[in-house]
Amino acid sequence: MLEVTGLNGWYGPAHILFDVDLTVGPGEVVALLGRNGAGKSTTFRAVVGLLAKRSGRVRFAGRDISDLPTHDIARAGLGYVPEDRRIFTELTVAENLEVGRQPARAGAATWTPERLFELFPNLGAMRTRPGGRMSGGEQQMLTIARTLMGNPKLVLLDEPSEGLAPKIVEEMATAILAMKGEGVSVVLSEQNLHFARLISDRAIIIERGRVRFDGTMAELEARPEVRDAYLAV
Amino acid sequence: MSPPLLAVEHLSKAYGGVHAVQDVSFTLAAGELLAMIGPNGAGKSTCFNMLNGQVAPDAGQVAISGRDVTGLPPRQVARLGIGRTFQITATFPSMTVRENVQVALLAGAGRMNRLAGHAGASFVAEADELCRLVGMGHAAGRPAGELAYGDLKRLELAVALANKPVLLLMDEPTAGMAPAERVEMMRLTADIARESSLGVLFTEHDMDVVFEHADRVIVLDRGRIIAEGTPAAIRENPAVRATYLGEGLTFGHAPAAGARAHA
């Protein structure tokens, strides 16, 4: 589904990512783990074309998207939910969803507001409420729902649990598993190993811009030294 | 009996009909670390902003050592000995680390209106001492604009400590830091607070940090205080579990009650 090879990224003069490789299969949930500043958000930004300077190849759903602008990458079916939610506070819930709407896509689940309200019942009860009047957890649900409106084949979720109450984080886990059930691949960046463990098939650990571990969740559990070295839980 | 360091009574604030903070009252003693937790949007930031005068409350009172400071602008509250750090660090990127602290010292000494004399040459020793205190002594000459996030948080602490505050308000002091750094940062703060018997009020999402360092915890939900007590009591409080903590699947094994690293 997603195949990243030799990805390098720069932030101004600073070289942040070094030859990052990662692959995600159809319907797979992969956790990108690492400390703050390890390069998780930068990896996502590089994949969706929001980084000014980068090199390397990104193939998605059988096509090379390395040089496409951000909006064309989104139109290819690759959804991206940035770390700080960024819902449109002046727009209502329904309008927020409208911004994310894209035509139905072959080979991907088709989402409508009605279907999304089933997945996130809270949102259905507040369709005309401005985004700015929602709680943090509701806003996080809305950003995910908004991205699903584009009928993506794969979604990059940047720190979905950051700043949320533990209880909302549990609801988030349920929603991500539901997406997986619809065949949507998910890559989520996390610092919270407990949360990642609940939902992921595979883990990739990134540290100082390099991939240090790539394997199944069970393999990671079996190697506490890796966890201790790079995650400092 | 002398009045408490910080006394908050019946504080309320509404935005466009939504009650951000409703009837919040609590006190904080010198040398105490008080954590304020709660879901996003529970009113923690609004509460903080009312304490240091950035937001004017609709009703209620804030008193510092018995003196009513309700409605004073931030700069006057600051002059009463309130240091503050922000959720998103606020420093002066065009200055060096040392200069950041020097400006705070100059401001505290009321010397900011001088039109001549080199500001970079004043309070050098004091500034360097503060930089050392927060572990930034080696970086005193570096521009703040190129510091890593964790170092910015330290710098903010040095700036907040510059004028010998009696009370520190820290809004998510460890947000965006690596777990190991978080623990170190809070330990540093706790040590400083106990040494100079500062009161510290902080908000935090990392429950491990809260349960390890706080003397007392207040839980806010939808603008109201729903629970208050020791970390151990809060962990077991059913109302808090229902609205905030959940089943505890997503945070680690905080030490049991009473086992805090408290000398």
Add this chain to the structure above:
Amino acid sequence: MSFLLVQFLTGLAGACSLFLVASGLSIIFGVTRIVNFAHGAFYMAGAYVAYSLTTRFSGGLGFWGGLVAAALVVAALGALIEIVLLRRIYHAPELFQLLATFGVTLIFQDLSVMIWGPEDLVGRRAPGLQGAVDVFGQAVPLYDLFLIVLGPTVLGLLWLLFHRTRFGILVRAATQDRDMVAALGVNQKWLFTAVFGLGIFLAALGGALQLPRDAVSHTMDLRIIVEVFVVVVVGGLGSVTGAFVAALLVSELNAFGILVLPQISLVLVFAVMAVVLVVRPFGLFGKAEGPARPAVAATIRPWRVFGPRERLAVAAAVGLAALLPLVAGNYLLAVAAELLIFALFAASLQFLMSTGGLVSFGHAAYFGLGGYGAAFASKAFGLPMAGAVAAGIGLAATGAALFGWFCVRLSGVYFAMLTLAFAQIAWSVAFQWTAVTGGDNGLLGIWPPAWASSPRVFYLVALAAAVAGIAALRILVFSPFGYGLRAVRDSTLRAESIGLDRIRMQWAAFTLAGAVAGLAGALFAFLKGSVFPDNLGIPLSVDGLVMVLLGGVETVSGAVVGALVFRTLTILLMSYTDASKLVLGLLIVVLVVAFPRGIVGSLSEFLARRQDRAATARAGALKPAE
């Protein structure tokens, strides 16, 4: 009574065009975050093109078709400018965006004179609406009634566009977060172009609709832009409804103000604006912006005081300049004195911009006030030169303190617009209050006393003043006050929480910078022997910004170099070409796009890079091969 009603209706009709132009500016600002200074130019272009389409080539389109076609043509031109110019500067600091669009205004001014000639043009009346109707015994033009209905209609259509169409929802989303909209699959480049085109369409339509009411002239751009700034500042930038209400308010104030005191109607409008800003700093319908973007990009490299080598170099430069009278003739000395005066003016603006972070688009007001102050003192009270210059400084500082009190309450683009508006008031007072200021004829015969009347001595006086003034500014930069100003500029939040008073510090900086500009203006009056309203006009304010930008915003020396180069260029340009605005406009645009760091900035960057390279080469030579 009925007379008042008719006056009221005139005000309503006048509000229509004002609303169209202001709403266009607001919509563009909302999405692109650019305050389009060229908006007045597009308004003017709309009027000129409509004139041509309805009078010379009226076949086929008819009058109404001609108006709409004119707006469409100009909107297409606007879209082209967006693609070619604005796309390159969306991420540039505000100052550059304001300047670049101002450059476009200058280009339009000269082009319109070249194409349509310098004379005012009177357009056709609207067919079918030439007549008037009787309202309580007073004649009200039918066309006015048409405009009264058109304004609210456009407001309603815009509301529908923004709330009932996908395009509108995307525009509102992009107003808040452009990158997020792109990440959701929307091509924001074309969204921006479409929004810019829409805003320009509204401006051009506003201009075209004025055709039956007013003559078309090449000064209508600056006139409307100042009024539009007042409207958006009062109504709140980004709010279409705010633009509507404020346009009505301003237009009515104009209509009734003219009855009460014709000369003072402008002052009345500004008084209302001042009150609104004090009560609601973001306008009637505006929302508090997040922390303002830095107007000038902040350098990471912290400033430091001169080392011994740099001090020596500065001393040598001043010494050389003091020797100039030994070799130069009288004309050259007069030119050199003028250059020094402008270097001082530019340095005062640079101080305000870089240390204070305040980009003033009306700094010439204090230069001019300095000149007028000196002129009054010397002519009316017979003060000697030193006393007159002191009076000039005093008047400039007073003016800066008065205007500054309002301006520093705002920040970013609001600050820029307000400073420009105040400078325009100062200009119109100087222009209209003929009894005191001599109006357009200015005040003449302000000469230095006998001892300083030779160009040689006056040059040395100017040199001494410039060196003293610039040195004082540099001392200020490194003083506690200067650090405090930078602190406030870097992070108001942090500065206030360590006990600094932003407004008071910036007010003091504004007044100080105004006083130094006043010194320059007073000297200029004595150099030229006269003062004219141009000395406080907007073009001179913009010249000042270009000088600072040309040299490099970041350093005092940049301002000095920029002033010397720019003034020399202008003097040469004046003698070689008539199209000086066109050349200046192009220069500004090229500067902003290609050399945003200016001469000194680019030079020091170049030197730093060479040093780095040398250092790496040395390090490489020392290190054994790995």
